[in-house]
Amino acid sequence: MLSKEECEVLLQRCLKGNADFAEIFEEDTVSEGISMVEGEIEEVNRIVRAGVGIRLYKDVQSVYGYTNELDMNSLNALIDGLRDAFGQADHDKEIHLERVEIENRHPVVIDPIEAPLSQKTQLLMEGYQAAKKQDKRIVKVTGSLSNVHQNVQIANTQGRLVQDTRVRTRLAISAYAQEGENMQSGSDSPGASQGLEFYETRTPESIGKEAARSALVLLEAQDCPSGKMPVIIDNGFGGVIFHEACGHSLEATSVAKNQSVFTGKLGQAIANSCVTAIDDGTIPNAWGSENVDDEGFPQQKRVLIRNGILENYMVDRLNGRRMNQPSTGSARRQSYKFEPTSRMTNTYIAPGKDKFEDLFEGIEKGLYARKMGGGSVNPQTGEFNFAVNEGYLIENGKITKPVKGASLIGNGKEILMDIDRVSDNLSRAQGMCGSSSGSIPVDVGQPAIRVSKITVGGTAHE
Amino acid sequence: MNKQAWIQCALEKGMDSLEIYQSLSSRRSMTWYEGKLDTLTNSRVMGTSIRGVYQDKMANMAFEKIADEDKEKVIDQLIEQAKLLSTKEPDQIREPESFEIVKKETKWVRPSNELVQQTLQDLEQKLKAYDSRILQVNELGYEEAFGSRCITNSLGLDVQDEDQMQILMAYVVAGQGEDVQVNYEVEIVEDLARFDLDAFVKKVCDKALEKLQASSIPSQSMPVIFESEAMTSLFESFVGLFNGELLYKGISCLKDKMNEKIFSDKITIVDDPRNTDALSIANFDDEGCPTYRKTLVEQGVFVQALHSTKTANCMHTQSTGNGFKSGYASTVGVSPMNCQIIPGNHSLEELCQIMNDGLVITDLQGLHAGIDFVSTNFSLQASGYLVKEGKRSQSVTLITVAANFMELMRSVMEVGNDLDWSYHTIKSPSIYFEKCAISGE
Structure with missing residues (x-):
């Protein structure tokens, strides 16, 4: 890592021109992926990434450069090229950095990078065996273990110097079930900002079993019906609905430039009063947590919507300038190769009062979406879509047959109003979220919710 | 990087073969928003990926920071990795082969920062003036990328090539009443000075406008x-x-x-x-x-x-x-x-x-x-x-x-x-x- 003195010299050079703020983000990261097919360890890849990203602002204009050539001459050349974009000038401003100590809220016992390879391959084998022995129709099992240890240092011309370490691990098992020509897959992939001790509570066996269960259900599934109907979306990864339909549109990235359906809506009712939604980057050891954001601000718990009223956006420093609002500690990036912007961390709908069973009351015909896939949204129009990986028909208030091949589409503004019941069984699940600052780990979550009507795209027509 | 020293070290430690893959990528991009340069990004990253075969098994590592004195440690880690693999079919790196080289004749003309900014400014004005229903130009940008790759291995393979591209992109919002639609287009630009801006503007806007009243x-x-x-x-x-x-x-x-x-x-x-x-x-x-x-x-x-x-x-x-x-x-x-x-x-x-x-x-x-x-x-x-x-x-x-x-x-x-x-x-x-x-x- 660059020393405090080197950072000071570089930041002073940044402000020689017309920039009014500068920041240096440096990282040193080791990541590792181990893949398994049918109980054989197929591939191991270990990657050492190290580089620096330098950013200069002039008002709301931003220039960014990154490189892995870390000698002072290369970094000076990078800065000079960036500085010139704001025109020539010769200002002298002294920078004194103050190291800010950050409390680590995400302790790690067994570092997943340092642990012996044999301990890690054992986790994959346990997941494989658990899935395989569920049923003889499980014809294939694959898995991957991903580990990362990222050290970051962030220094800026406001004198702040912060270091943080982010350690993450994730185990994914996919099971393939086959009966004749019909082949279906199921998977489970939990992860955490934690070491290998994570798998003591979330055992590889439970992960393998869940993957196999989901694949076997789909073997029996029929085509999903189409049309508008009430839908119950289960807890955990079901929270992807809020992430896509609403979360992205509350990021300053789209709000600041009037590119979101929720721009200018603070204090207004944007959801049914039973909805409270939170983005919390401080949850100990959660997948989307970190001690500081990628601009060096401490992570926060942000209430986005309280009882249906829009209370907060997720704001980074640059878009905060545009919106005349302070940062909410929401700046994130995949690596030094990306300029940070406002992103989600662990986002969820808070638990309500209803019992899960009560949600089904009065539904003559509907869909129960037990396992969701991913989705996407256009923040400008609010139109979103997401996939239902495991669904069931609801007939006369009861869960009946499993169905496959469904997706849900709608408009974020409307669906938030159409959530009419929220149960009390909150849980979270892990995902990777892609946007302009790259692919980052996030938790999505919710208790089971009921949406009074939503368009279900299926293949069956009556 | 002294590649031959790495190869020799690997062979001495008992590896069957070693391959070093290096890529250099550099990028320049600019975006424009509301009459001003919004962002500018410059980058240059060299990456090295090393893989090698030990007892028929292929081990992999990649680095953005690497020094010749790391070679012993890295080769040991590769061998440790390979010992853990349990694939049945042998893997290998390739012997050199002769081949005919096809060339693509593209005459990339690299524009100055000033020309890019002038073009983006013109483009923004033209997009906004195209139709009163074009409400906003969300994203307007130019990007160029240059990449080279070089593969060297212990069997004598030594090949390299380069690749380049320059693109212009525009993302517009069209609206009529409550109805809002968007369109995003990307176009390859060999020479920005001779690029037909009007045709690009027409394509971007027409597609957005056609989506209205849907x-x-x-x-x-x-x-x-x-x-x-x-x-x-x-x-x-x-x-x-x-x-x-x-x-x-x-x-x-x-x-x-x-x-x-x-x-x-x-x-x-x-x-x-x-x-x-x-x-x-x-x-x-x-x-x-x-x-x-x-x-x-x-x-x-x-x-x-x-x-x-x-x-x-x-x-x-x-x-x-x-x-x-x-x-x-x-x-x-x-x-x-x-x-x-x-x-x-x-x-x-x-x-x-x-x-x-x-x-x-x-x-x-x-x-x-x-x-x-x-x-x-x-x-x-x-x-x-x-x-x-x-x-x-x-x-x-x-x-x-x-x-x-x-x-x-x-x-x-x-x-x-x-x-x-x-x-x-x-x-x-x-x-x-x-x-x-x-x-x-």
Whole structure:
């Protein structure tokens, strides 16, 4: 890592021109992926990434450069090229950095990078065996273990110097079930900002079993019906609905430039009063947590919507300038190769009062979406879509047959109003979220919710 | 980096072979917003990936920070990794082979920062002035990327090449009353000074305006044309069916289907990394294996899969020169390059006339989630327009289109002639299908 003195010299050079703020983000990261097919360890890849990203602002204009050539001459050349974009000038401003100590809220016992390879391959084998022995129709099992240890240092011309370490691990098992020509897959992939001790509570066996269960259900599934109907979306990864339909549109990235359906809506009712939604980057050891954001601000718990009223956006420093609002500690990036912007961390709908069973009351015909896939949204129009990986028909208030091949589409503004019941069984699940600052780990979550009507795209027509 | 010293160290420690892959990438991009330069990004990153065989097993590592004095430690880690692998088929790095070099004659003219900013400013003004319903220009940018790769191995292979591209992109918002629609276009720019801005502005804005006044339609099963861009994204999602690795693992449903009729006889698919009509070409893959043109599907019959050295070994065949990495740091996988569904004879307008009544899908969303690769079922958010009596009628949005890809590709009515590579490496013309399940109101 660059020393405090080197950072000071570089930041002073940044402000020689017309920039009014500068920041240096440096990282040193080791990541590792181990893949398994049918109980054989197929591939191991270990990657050492190290580089620096330098950013200069002039008002709301931003220039960014990154490189892995870390000698002072290369970094000076990078800065000079960036500085010139704001025109020539010769200002002298002294920078004194103050190291800010950050409390680590995400302790790690067994570092997943340092642990012996044999301990890690054992986790994959346990997941494989658990899935395989569920049923003889499980014809294939694959898995991957991903580990990362990222050290970051962030220094800026406001004198702040912060270091943080982010350690993450994730185990994914996919099971393939086959009966004749019909082949279906199921998977489970939990992860955490934690070491290998994570798998003591979330055992590889439970992960393998869940993957196999989901694949076997789909073997029996029929085509999903189409049309508008009430839908119950289960807890955990079901929270992807809020992430896509609403979360992205509350990021300053789209709000600041009037590119979101929720721009200018603070204090207004944007959801049914039973909805409270939170983005919390401080949850100990959660997948989307970190001690500081990628601009060096401490992570926060942000209430986005309280009882249906829009209370907060997720704001980074640059878009905060545009919106005349302070940062909410929401700046994130995949690596030094990306300029940070406002992103989600662990986002969820808070638990309500209803019992899960009560949600089904009065539904003559509907869909129960037990396992969701991913989705996407256009923040400008609010139109979103997401996939239902495991669904069931609801007939006369009861869960009946499993169905496959469904997706849900709608408009974020409307669906938030159409959530009419929220149960009390909150849980979270892990995902990777892609946007302009790259692919980052996030938790999505919710208790089971009921949406009074939503368009279900299926293949069956009556 | 003293590559020979690394190779010698690996061989002395008992490795069978070693390969060093290096890539240098540099990028410059600028975006423009509301009359001002919004962002500028400059970058330069050198990445080194080292892989080697120890007792028939391939170990991999990649570095952005590496020094010659690390070599002993790195080689030891590679050997430790290889000992843990349990794959049955031997893996190997490649012997050098001679090959003919195809060159693509593109005359890239690198614009100055000033010319880029002037062009973006002009472009913003033209976009805003095009029609009063163009409400906002969300994103306007120029980007250039330069990359070089170099592969050296202990068997004497030593190859290198370079690649370059320059693009302009624009994202506009059109609105009328409560209705808001967007459109995003990317265009390759050889010489910014001679680029036809007006034609680009027309294309970006017309497509956004055409989407206005769109509504959903009742759920039904109906004839559908997937317009070239939408068909390309669908084809891209399923091109992995021909991937030798997924065939070997039994995840592709084309396993055991070689020489069988899998699609309509109107479908022929060709992969050719040396096709100079496409933006980029490669004379060799990321293992140094020479590339060539191959037909994957011949009039509906599956005749060839794509292979890297590893998957070819597993399936007892030869590499097709499709061993590519998704970035310098990734391991070698199998991927198509410049792969196309061969165009037919009809323009999109003629396809609409032949269909007479039906739906044209111009845009698909959520492809990373709404596709089940194993069963090939998909259900995707779509938009487009209705065709009535052979002519474009009402615009359609917020519908889903669902089908099984294998069944769909057996129900081809006609293949269009509108294949334009643009920046794509996988491409399809428009295709008219008998029917698809549409869900809407």
